Amino acid sequence: MRNLTGVNDLVVRFANVNGTGSASANNMFAMSIFRMGIPMTAKNIFPSNIQGLPTWYEVRVSEKGYLGRREGVDIMLCVNPQSMKQDVASVKPGGYFLYDNTKNLHKDFIREDVNYIGIPMIGICMRLYSDARQRQLFKNMIYVGALAALLDIELEVVKGIIADEFKKKPKLIEPNVQAMMAGVTYIKENYEHPLGLRVERRDLVGDAIVIDGNTACGIGAVYAGATVAGWYPITPSTSLVEAFAKYSNRLRVDPETGLKKVAIVQAEDELAAFGMVLGANWNGARAFTATSGPGLSLMNEFLGLAYFAEIPAVLVDVQRGGPSTGMPTRTQQSDLLLAAYASHGDTKHVLLIPSNPSECFDFMADAFDLAERLQTPIIVMTDLDLGMNEHLSAPLKWDDARRYDRGKVYTAEDLDALSAMGKQFGRYLDVDGDGIPYRTLPATHPTKGSFFTRGTSHDEYARYTEDGVKNAQVLDRLTKKWDTAKEILPLPEFYQAQNESNIGMIFFGTTTYAALEAIDLLKQEEGITLDAMRATAFPFHASVEAFIEAHDQIFVIEQNRDAQFRTLLINELEINPKKLIKVLNYDGMPITADAIRNGIAKHLEAIKL
Amino acid sequence: MTYIKPKFRHPDLPKNAVGFTKTDYEGVISTLCAGCGHDSISGSIVQACYEMSIEPHRVAKLSGIGCSSKTPNYFLNNSHGFNSVHGRMPSVATGANMANRDLIYLGVSGDGDTASIGMGQFVHAIRRNLNMLYIVMNNGCYGLTKGQDSATADAGSVSKSGSVNPFEGIDLVGMALELGATFVARSFSGDKTQLVPLIKAALSHNGFALIDVLSPCVTFNNNVGSTKSYDYVRDHIEALAEIGYVPEKEEITVSYDSGSSVDVELHDGSSVQLHKLAEGWDPRDRQAAMSRLQQAKAEGEILTGLVYVDPDSKDLHEIIKSDKRPLNSLKEEDLCPGAGVLAMINDEFR
Ligand SMILES: Cc1ncc(C[n+]2csc(CCOP(=O)(O)OP(=O)(O)O)c2C)c(N)n1
Ligand code: SF4
Ligand SMILES: [Mg+2]
Numbered sequence: 018m019r020n021l022t023g024v025n026d027l028v029v030r031f032a033n034v035n036g037t038g039s040a041s042a043n044n045m046f047a048m049s050i051f052r053m054g055i056p057m058t059a060k061n062i063f064p065s066n067i068q069g070l071p072t073w074y075e076v077r078v079s080e081k082g083y084l085g086r087r088e089g090v091d092i093m094l095c096v097n098p099q100s101m102k103q104d105v106a107s108v109k110p111g112g113y114f115l116y117d118n119t120k121n122l123h124k125d126f127i128r129e130d131v132n133y134i135g136i137p138m139i140g141i142c143m144r145l146y147s148d149a150r151q152r153q154l155f156k157n158m159i160y161v162g163a164l165a166a167l168l169d170i171e172l173e174v175v176k177g178i179i180a181d182e183f184k185k186k187p188k189l190i191e192p193n194v195q196a197m198m199a200g201v202t203y204i205k206e207n208y209e210h211p212l213g214l215r216v217e218r219r220d221l222v223g224d225a226i227v228i229d230g231n232t233a234c235g236i237g238a239v240y241a242g243a244t245v246a247g248w249y250p251i252t253p254s255t256s257l258v259e260a261f262a263k264y265s266n267r268l269r270v271d272p273e274t275g276l277k278k279v280a281i282v283q284a285e286d287e288l289a290a291f292g293m294v295l296g297a298n299w300n301g302a303r304a305f306t307a308t309s310g311p312g313l314s315l316m317n318e319f320l321g322l323a324y325f326a327e328i329p330a331v332l333v334d335v336q337r338g339g340p341s342t343g344m345p346t347r348t349q350q351s352d353l354l355l356a357a358y359a360s361h362g363d364t365k366h367v368l369l370i371p372s373n374p375s376e377c378f379d380f381m382a383d384a385f386d387l388a389e390r391l392q393t394p395i396i397v398m399t400d401l402d403l404g405m406n407e408h409l410s411a412p413l414k415w416d417d418a419r420r421y422d423r424g425k426v427y428t429a430e431d432l433d434a435l436s437a438m439g440k441q442f443g444r445y446l447d448v449d450g451d452g453i454p455y456r457t458l459p460a461t462h463p464t465k466g467s468f469f470t471r472g473t474s475h476d477e478y479a480r481y482t483e484d485g486v487k488n489a490q491v492l493d494r495l496t497k498k499w500d501t502a503k504e505i506l507p508l509p510e511f512y513q514a515q516n517e518s519n520i521g522m523i524f525f526g527t528t529t530y531a532a533l534e535a536i537d538l539l540k541q542e543e544g545i546t547l548d549a550m551r552a553t554a555f556p557f558h559a560s561v562e563a564f565i566e567a568h569d570q571i572f573v574i575e576q577n578r579d580a581q582f583r584t585l586l587i588n589e590l591e592i593n594p595k596k597l598i599k600v601l602n603y604d605g606m607p608i609t610a611d612a613i614r615n616g617i618a619k620h621l622e623a624i625k626l
Numbered sequence: 627m628t629y630i631k632p633k634f635r636h637p638d639l640p641k642n643a644v645g646f647t648k649t650d651y652e653g654v655i656s657t658l659c660a661g662c663g664h665d666s667i668s669g670s671i672v673q674a675c676y677e678m679s680i681e682p683h684r685v686a687k688l689s690g691i692g693c694s695s696k697t698p699n700y701f702l703n704n705s706h707g708f709n710s711v712h713g714r715m716p717s718v719a720t721g722a723n724m725a726n727r728d729l730i731y732l733g734v735s736g737d738g739d740t741a742s743i744g745m746g747q748f749v750h751a752i753r754r755n756l757n758m759l760y761i762v763m764n765n766g767c768y769g770l771t772k773g774q775d776s777a778t779a780d781a782g783s784v785s786k787s788g789s790v791n792p793f794e795g796i797d798l799v800g801m802a803l804e805l806g807a808t809f810v811a812r813s814f815s816g817d818k819t820q821l822v823p824l825i826k827a828a829l830s831h832n833g834f835a836l837i838d839v840l841s842p843c844v845t846f847n848n849n850v851g852s853t854k855s856y857d858y859v860r861d862h863i864e865a866l867a868e869i870g871y872v873p874e875k876e877e878i879t880v881s882y883d884s885g886s887s888v889d890v891e892l893h894d895g896s897s898v899q900l901h902k903l904a905e906g907w908d909p910r911d912r913q914a915a916m917s918r919l920q921q922a923k924a925e926g927e928i929l930t931g932l933v934y935v936d937p938d939s940k941d942l943h944e945i946i947k948s949d950k951r952p953l954n955s956l957k958e959e960d961l962c963p964g965a966g967v968l969a970m971i972n973d974e975f976r
Contacts, residue, residue: 110888242956414968
């Protein structure tokens, strides 16, 4: 058997039982890699359940900085008998299987082409600790130590992480270090170490941070000045509002009075959550909510009202596996069409699509500006992978010179000036020719500027009308506003100074990691060069159409079954569908570079024949 | 079509303390059926706001969908209005209130809008003690969709087409009491002397104030056999007390025998005077209110008046401890922690 070897290029998978405290141990392992200056990415693969079912955690270490998931497990750390069979099977030939050998491994689990490394985790714990809960928790630290010894992780780094982790409970530092060191010692005494497959300190992460997208969005909402949030719990969006609450409690509470510069209400359902967001934005506060597919479905009627009555709103959709209740703890990008055209009638919505945590932060701040500038809902489309997994990301950045763009809002002085000029305020008048009217907030002026917000057909003065021509004029102005939006949304990202190929690829969101890696694979291993574009927003900027125009074929890579993004391109830009080739993944796991490479190479091979 | 009323103002029209005439509190001309109860309620709202000298622009009026929900267009033209979607006014009002606690929130809904499609939101607005006046214009039917029975239609009530409602009606007053509402009243669109002071008291209340106003639909539910017709309501009404509203600072002049009258001081310093009370009756006693309501029901009476009030009620903002300033008035300086703090936050993720 040829053992796997190599430096800083490996995948470690942890097989745990959920509810056993493994998450923090696994996270310490991942952070050790990060603190040794090596790029890494971590994925939680967890069940929709609170306790007892299998859960996996996968860390990819990549010197080259590839942050997507990679197929194939090099090292499996399995402490879950329930999933052991499939865990053994998933190890690459020549890989390593780490397990608790307090009891002998059943022969069913033995493979000829895998290295078995037994560590008596329970045995060591029984010897060191008397309390049952301690035995469970410290067992996790023993495997962290064992891995550190096997992979040559610097022990001082692990100790530093333990110290940080238990900063608030310093009594726990010592026993955790002890357990970790017991794992180290066991490996040193019983196995050759380190393995041929190992890590080595580098200086490749710069000022990066490791953070999940939901937390970044939550902090972004604080920085954006959101003061109102209505929400309803749903995986995978819950931790976003929780992060907003956490940082608001930290940064927005008056130390003397205890009063908060924020109002957060857990609503009775997503309809109410969105209703609160609308009411607050209508009244001049920055308000938002976060949800996932099922919640977005419920919000449809209100989204139509917000679009038609032109009320700002910010909504984050952390997409999960659909349809219906679907796979609540798996990732997909399958709400695109629902979000883009949510609600009956001719309705469309602006989408922002971040692809990493730092962009989550930026796009949240942008979303509030855009919502008020455009007076319409802005839907930030993330997904479970981005929202709930920790990503190596550029640090969050804020420019203190940045001012909130509160959009076109008349003040009392504006209203007086208007009437001095003999003009009447019209809520839906297109004063500037950009399709965006001026609004007034309640209580602005004792006698001027009031209007009646409604979802019924209305004229430019917000009066009810059944005149179909007038209604069509309003719809046309909304189209004009839509065109204005295209000019001010975040721009797409292009990965070449100028086009170099007649083939292009388009991707967005969390597909980006794998797509960028696939570009390298295609070039290095298949000799194929492609131009690449990352979409960041809907409706599309003119440069998106230009990119498609400039290529004979475009691969559209996305994580849903129906190629929804491709449909948006076809629908909005009238692209010939034949030109847009689907590369799809919808198994609930983040798409991999291999899947993209294979999809593209296979297609190109097929048309050659 | 909506008509704008000609703005002819008689120079001698009396002005209230904030300099407005009663016409300043009106809206556009109503498009409801002549004789619709809802229009009378609009009139009572206009009168109450004028007499209370509320600055109209300090009011935000909100509604759902239905004939009743159209009425905010027919009063308080100088107030911002929000005609939302069917049954969802409470959440919009909640958000609006969260954004600015200093305004007066006046929500109007129908019995369909509240007791069917909007039941969930209604219940939860009560639970949070949202500071607002919530008026249900209750006609026991869906006026705007041409007269179907609503969930507040009494069992046995006969519709215009002659069908008998087989289902129990929901009593919103009883339900609100059970849910812990802090101001609960019932009234009748045709009884301005009761409704106007009730609206004033409700507007002075700190927290959720429900007034369930029986408001006959002349077009679809005013027939013989209907328990929501003008005739039926007039015949079965039973007022708990005579009610007077005394604004803040005004001295209470009328005095009644103790035992038969109660003054309840409200949050803003005003008070409601209740007199000719039934014996042993105190509107601050929730339990008594619930049993009195049950008793009335058993006797086939429609109980009206201020059924329950908690003058010490704490509203949503007090419960969640939000800033005393309206949140919509806060600026970057108040809200954005700045780049320095962000650098520290970043460090926690390394
Ligand atoms: C989601 C939705 N479903 C149905 C309707 C149709 N609809 C309009 S008004 C109404 C009932 C209104 O009844 P109520 O609230 O009692 O008001 P009323 O007209 O009696 O004053 C219905 C069902 C709607 N507007 N929206
Ligand atoms: S249908 Fe009934 S509720 Fe509607 S306006 Fe006419 S009378 Fe009023
Ligand atoms: Mg009705």
